[in-house]
Amino acid sequence: MSDRVPVVESPSRRAFLFQGTTAALSLPVVATVLASCDKTVAAAAGPASVKAPEPTPRQRADSMDAMHERGIKAFPAKTAGRGNALLAPRLENGVKVFDLTADEIKWEVEPGRHVDAMAFNGMVPGPMIRVREGDRVRVRLTNRMNQSTAVHFHGLELPNDQDGVPFITQPPVKPGESFEYHFTVPNAGSHMYHSHHNSAEQVSKGLLGAFIVEPKAANPAHRADVDALMILNDGVHGYTLNGKSFPATEPLVAKLGQTVRIRFMNEGMMIHPMHLHGMHMTVIAKDGWDQPAPWQCDTLNIAPGERWDVLVKANNPGTWAFHCHILQHAESMTGMFGMVTALIVTA
Amino acid sequence: MSDRVPVVESPSRRAFLFQGTTAALSLPVVATVLASCDKTVAAAAGPASVKAPEPTPRQRADSMDAMHERGIKAFPAKTAGRGNALLAPRLENGVKVFDLTADEIKWEVEPGRHVDAMAFNGMVPGPMIRVREGDRVRVRLTNRMNQSTAVHFHGLELPNDQDGVPFITQPPVKPGESFEYHFTVPNAGSHMYHSHHNSAEQVSKGLLGAFIVEPKAANPAHRADVDALMILNDGVHGYTLNGKSFPATEPLVAKLGQTVRIRFMNEGMMIHPMHLHGMHMTVIAKDGWDQPAPWQCDTLNIAPGERWDVLVKANNPGTWAFHCHILQHAESMTGMFGMVTALIVTA
Amino acid sequence: MSDRVPVVESPSRRAFLFQGTTAALSLPVVATVLASCDKTVAAAAGPASVKAPEPTPRQRADSMDAMHERGIKAFPAKTAGRGNALLAPRLENGVKVFDLTADEIKWEVEPGRHVDAMAFNGMVPGPMIRVREGDRVRVRLTNRMNQSTAVHFHGLELPNDQDGVPFITQPPVKPGESFEYHFTVPNAGSHMYHSHHNSAEQVSKGLLGAFIVEPKAANPAHRADVDALMILNDGVHGYTLNGKSFPATEPLVAKLGQTVRIRFMNEGMMIHPMHLHGMHMTVIAKDGWDQPAPWQCDTLNIAPGERWDVLVKANNPGTWAFHCHILQHAESMTGMFGMVTALIVTA
Structure with a gap:
């Protein structure tokens, strides 16, 4: 019983306890912890018949602030994987050839949170493609996923058969198969490429990337x-x-x-x-x-x-x-x- | 037992089975079917003690693709009813008179899916009204619904008593009653008419239409x-x-x-x-x-x-x-x- | 039994009953009442063995319309408290000093509906601050809430240490503490001030206000x-x-x-x-x-x-x-x- 008195009377030790409790928990869990922190501390302090005092408003505020501080101090936190890497093309007879491989991977969104992802070349977002108006381009898509897919070049005004919409402009690219898109880059600007098949799932899970077209004459x-x-x-x-x-x-x-x-x-x-x-x-x-x-x-x-x-x-x-x-x-x-x-x- | 072997070994027959299963189902049901298709096929293949093999990823992909293809091949699918029909006015002493009748109907949104609708002149959207700046117009609203209603001309800058907001600019038009709006068309552009009474329900169910005003001098x-x-x-x-x-x-x-x-x-x-x-x-x-x-x-x-x-x-x-x-x-x-x-x- | 007959046969008395029933209820409750009004009236009319007739469509429409009318006739309804009051600054050596006190209060959002609010100077939105480009300003924030807080001047291009983001630009202002922001007003326009700490809760509950900057040269x-x-x-x-x-x-x-x-x-x-x-x-x-x-x-x-x-x-x-x-x-x-x-x- 003797050490219960300082717990009750020492805000600084109480604060330490709060931080100790929350430090080992992932962020989403902490809200629940905070909501029930009175009980937690009461339980930690001894048998149910001995009631620990309510934390003061200041102690509660300190506890919340500590969580806020921890998040900001962690920024920018290290995680495995990084999206948007510039994709270097192979040059074949004056054509810039880009290889995109769609795969199902695990992706670390924030420290310790790994999610099921669909990714081009193992990253989310997929690699950045960067070309110039008038460039001749080939994009070779290889599908290593368990679903069919296809690539739509969102914003590019391509010939219809390069538009990437299964059953409208091409057959879907089946698991294990490949498909090649080829075109002369039409219009400049910040565009995107992404799946246009089962897209609510596939784009949501990461099958997307930037397709940036430099204008012939820069403004x-x-x-x-x-x-x-x-x-x-x-x-x-x-x-x-x-x-x-x-x-x-x-x-x-x-x-x-x-x-x-x-x-x-x-x-x-x-x-x-x-x-x-x-x-x-x-x-x-x-x-x-x-x-x-x-x-x-x-x-x-x-x-x-x-x-x-x-x-x-x-x-x-x-x-x-x-x-x-x-x-x-x-x-x-x-x-x-x-x-x-x-x-x-x-x- | 003898015919179970081909089911297991023939992807094409499997694919046919999948299509056969899904063809008779409405689209929303198919997701559930696809999610449970292993079990379905297993069950179809024989007694519970005999376990059919899992479909391969390719078979699953083919099954999903077949549903996508079916939707696109069906486009544009036939349904009963078509909205936005141009509404021809009657001319009375130089005034263009449009008759709008609000009714509760069934509306076919996609093949086989009939919904409860509220509609002007039996269509969703209601008929398109097309006039010219400066035209003199009368819109005669007849309410055949079980709720009161009123028509707001969204975007038109009308005199206040023609604005169609019950209890602010007019009484609601009761079931079985009629109301006449009359005005000189003020401002050009793509406008709308719709219910402004219990509108979260009435507009959601279809009590709306286009009101297009041609400018006096076309750009x-x-x-x-x-x-x-x-x-x-x-x-x-x-x-x-x-x-x-x-x-x-x-x-x-x-x-x-x-x-x-x-x-x-x-x-x-x-x-x-x-x-x-x-x-x-x-x-x-x-x-x-x-x-x-x-x-x-x-x-x-x-x-x-x-x-x-x-x-x-x-x-x-x-x-x-x-x-x-x-x-x-x-x-x-x-x-x-x-x-x-x-x-x-x-x- | 004798008075049950007129209830059944008199639509106007029925309508009155409907209005009488709903008048005492808050708006959100009324939807439920309307949905169940048949039963209510039936129950009111006598023992369960005597069944009142269904209300006619017109009676239902009248009942709905009466609720709509009541809301509009009540506008603008009186409630306690009014936000956006102009905050007069104190002048100290050419500096305009504004006092903001954050507190937890009850706020009447519509007649009879009192909610838990967080408020600057006891009102939601907080008082309107109105200054001129180039003015020297001090904003003294006192926190009387049970949570820490901070004020971000949303839209003002201030020096970094006046930006009001806890753990990035300043420590949070703890319960019972004060903090002073001081700056020369940089850019004109319609801006805002609000909490930038636990903001999804604090701004949602009212810790916000307008910060309007008059341009030096009015357009x-x-x-x-x-x-x-x-x-x-x-x-x-x-x-x-x-x-x-x-x-x-x-x-x-x-x-x-x-x-x-x-x-x-x-x-x-x-x-x-x-x-x-x-x-x-x-x-x-x-x-x-x-x-x-x-x-x-x-x-x-x-x-x-x-x-x-x-x-x-x-x-x-x-x-x-x-x-x-x-x-x-x-x-x-x-x-x-x-x-x-x-x-x-x-x-």
Whole structure:
């Protein structure tokens, strides 16, 4: 009995206990723990007949804050795998050949959370394809999954038989089979490639990537020092930016005075109004097409299938929160999660 | 026992069995069937003590693909009833008189699926009203439903007593009663008429239609060869385009080189980012008002109550998928459904 | 038994009974009552062995209409508390000092419905802060809640240490503590301040307000006679405009010919396409930044975190419905509720 008194009377030890209890638990479990923390502590303090006092409001606040702090201190957290790696083409008789292999893999969305994924070349999002208007391209798709699939080049105005819609423009690519798409790159802009077969499952699980087409003549007003990609998804993997959830998301980094181009792409099923702190965004293109005139905002609503290109003048030094403003996609009582990252402007 | 061996060894017969099983079922049922198909086949193959082998991944893929193919091959599927028929006015002393009768009917949304609907003139969407700025108009509403109702002309800037909001601008029109709206058509554009009484139910069930006002002076930049309407809804009837779900949706058809004007109208409760394959859309008007400058996209996010007018230059021959990019509104593991149609560009 | 006959035969007395039954009930309860009203009346009429006749369709319609009428006649309904009161600063050595105290309170969202709220200075939304570009400002936050908190000035491009994000730019402000933000107001426009700690709960419960920055040089094209604020929220308090649900929402009022500026701010988790009847809106700014060219609409889709400024030329006299066009946010079978108000244009 003797050590029960200090437990009751020492807030600092109580706080330590709270942290000790929660440290070993994954984030989603913590909410339940927090909700029942009175009982936990009471039970830990001795037999049921001895009642531990309620934690004070301050102790509860400290406990919640500690969880919030832990998430932010963990950022950017290490996880296995990284999406959007630039895919180098093979050159065959002047044609850029890209190999995409669809496979079923495990993917680590945040530390310790491994999910069933469908992926091109073993990563979510799939590798970034980057070409120029007028390039001759071949994309060789190999299907190593247990489902058929097909690739649609979302935004590219291709000949109909290269459009990737099973039973409308081609047969599905069966498990174990391959299919080759070949075309001359038609229109510039920030486009996407993704499955167009059983797509509500396959795209949700990661069968998607960026297809960026440089224009023949670059618009000097769009010159940027940093070219960043932010692919949004919200399916069975949870709320993700470039295939990862906070705190495993990757920050954007720029030097003071640099211009950052961000290419937003929504591969999910919900809108996501992305909010940048500290600086505004200048919107220059929609779905790869220049807007008639650039316009400014700090919160950009991005709907499924849309791509928006923005420029940010990194003129405000510091680490800036950058997140979906549907708050349930970004923060719970246990701290930030999901669609949260940061823009770090270094002096 | 003798015929069990071929079942086990012949993939083609297995595939046939799968198709035979699923052909008689409605689409939503098929998902369950597919999920349980191992057991089904096992059971079909003989007594419980004899275990049939698991289908191979390829057999499962073939089974899924067959369902997808069936849906697409059925498009455009025949159903009873067609919405948006042009409503011819009676002319009375220079006034165009339109008769609208609200009734409770059964409506075939896709083959075999008949739903409880509320409809103007027996169709969903109700008949298209098409007038010109400055026209004198009377709309005679007769209510044959079991609920009161009223018609709001969404987008038209009418005198207050013609605005159609029960208890604010008029009494509700009771079952069996009639009400007459009369006005001089004020502002041009793609507008709508719909119930403004118990509207979450009545509009969801179909009490809506297009009210298109031609401008006095047509904008030559908006000239189109084909003038198409796409009214979105997402209530108790499921995800619909012009009152029908895929494969019963109607394709848009244009000749190579023609210009298609599409008037999107969202009468539902959710956003729908409509994605056109193969060609881009040039956005010219919002809620009937010209945009300050046209802009391009391939995915247009349309919110409830909004109307967007776009032009498509039909310069890419073929049959092009055209669908909501919230993938759960367009495709399941059993194939495409809901908000899917096609733009067919004939050479 | 004798008085049971008139009950059966007199529709008007039946109608009265219906109204009598429903008058004492809160709106959400009424749906259930209406659904079961046959049984209620039957039970009221006598012992179970005597069966009252079904109400006629007309009686049911009258009953539904009466509920709709009651809601509209109650508008604008009185409730305790009013948000958005202009907060007068103290002047200290040329600095405008604003005091914000966060507290946990009860808030009356509509007559008789009191909810748990978190509020700045005892109101939801918190008091309106109104300053000018270049003003020197101090905001003193005192936390009287049982949770930690912090204030983020959403849209203002502040120095990093004034951005209000716990563990990124400052420690959380603990229960009982205070924190002072100080800055020179950087960019003009319609901005917001709100909690950025456990925000999905705290903002949802009301810890938010408008932060409006007048430009140094006013744009003469944006001159308005009435400057109105419409803050949208959709969390645990239900669907609200400026902290109240219909019929407790406050109408906007203008004289014929006046120009009304409306500053929409979405502090909720869902989009809300706000639809104004009778007149169109001219959109002039997004997130405090002027649009490159004004554009017109009657339904403006506002996403979480976004602010949109519009001008309305009040040239159409009358009382005009003004509501979210996601119909379930505005009307049920028992009448209008939630995100509904009116623009009243007086002659």
